[in-house]
Amino acid sequence: MNAYDTCSNSEEDITYLFNGNWSTANSSIATVNAYGTHTGQGLGPTTTSTWASIQQWRPHSFNCPIGVVRPGGGDNVNPQILLGGCSGTNITGSTQPAVVGQQINLCASYGGVSANSQSWSVPGTIVGGFTIAPNLLSGGPTTATLNVKSTTFYWVTSGNSQTVTFTLNYGSNQVATAQATFNIAGPTPSTQNAPFVTTSLGQAAINSGSPYPFLQFGGTSDNIGINFTASANQPAGYSWVFKWVNIISDDNVTLTDSNGTQTTSLGTGFDSNGTYPSFSNVTANTTNDNPKFQLIPPCTEIKRTFDAQTYLMWNAGLTSPPSIDIPLGSLTWGFSGDAILSSGTWSLTGTPSKYAVGFTNGPSYPTWSSAHFNGTGPACP
């Protein structure tokens, strides 16, 4: 506060004169220290006041009247949103940068108020996490818990000006809110509405192998089974990586020998050679798959039908805390082939089939409750 000193004809800061005289009407809502610094203790309105004796003073004389001023005002204490947990940074009312798959840990701070209920409202698509069982037998997204004081979630979709609102119901059905806004970066299609992935298909073939050949979809440099190419505008500043998750819906082999014919499922679910994700990246934005099945004696005919859904996942590459994989979309594809042994040589019979349905961009996660582990298959009948 400034006052005009008529003795010296100048403005003077007299804030210090109020020191030690501050008080609030309801100290369970707000307290104030000797220097006028207010601290919220609860939620709601209260008033604050102070006073000071003001006197113009000249050395050796008191020639001006003394006066007392009693300024005051209102306090209105609302919850705060803390980013990074309950010891985190107050981001209430501000705009924060974020990226899809980044862990967002928000905590509401509202002093010692007893909450009747509380909830977070988060725009866009979010998940509470993406979990994969250590044995790979199950996997999928988890739901974020939003009716708690402290919540953790991950955005799956990007977007600017995404406002998160915390709402607290307390006391006699009183409501207090706090908001924070996020600009969420993420990969976007290279052109509007373009799919994130394009594919090209090869064909089923008999490929050499040791000690036995394979019935394989593709498998050679001039015949790749299915080739996936991802394309996206990437947000700057991240060590992002694409990942490929394949969920097999159907994989049956029919083996024939002199004992008869037997059809066996090679399994459904998460397609794995023993690790996550399903396919290794061949380059930063491409991979391919060439499923193969060994043609062993004494089988004389082996047929295979295979149908799968491949998801493109993206990870921002954050490490502390780690970012999770988020889906960019998926496509379905498959093939079939029939190999027959004649005069000691395997060859294709009938017409092998193949298909791939165009990639659909979207935030749906792959979910599985079984795994298709590659490895050992059935014996001939």
Place this chain on the structure above:
Amino acid sequence: MNTFLKRLLILIVLTASAMSSAQIPTTPFTLALETKENAVRTGSEVEVDITLRNSSSRAMHISYGLSEHDYTFEVRDSQNRTPPETEFARKSKGRTNFSNDQVFYLQPGESLPKALLVVSKFYDLSRPGKYTIQVSRAVPKELGGGAIKSNEITIVVAPPPAPR
């Protein structure tokens, strides 16, 4: 033999030698075998990582699938004996196998992603002692055929801690 003929003979031998060494085909790739743990307790998994590197001067297509299908491996104990196979390995014999494979186009000097091979899935390495492991991979015909071996690594399987 006069001096001229001697010199001519030496020249022919040197030229032939030089031509011969120039024509020695370089190995198309190398296999590096490593393990994170050279010493494990009995009963623990014994895992090795295999890195295939294009050591030739030209790009090559090569597939990357299930390690136990892509590579053959040899395990020996300290008496140079092959340890017993696991029940899983015995049961796998005579059965089909299948995998998903990615076909890579490796430029000279580039490597496939590390391939994990769980050796203890196929050999019973529960008996304490030293084991040497080496893997090899068939070279595709278009790259010259044959097989290439990795370095050999030694893993020590330690007995369980003595009960207190």
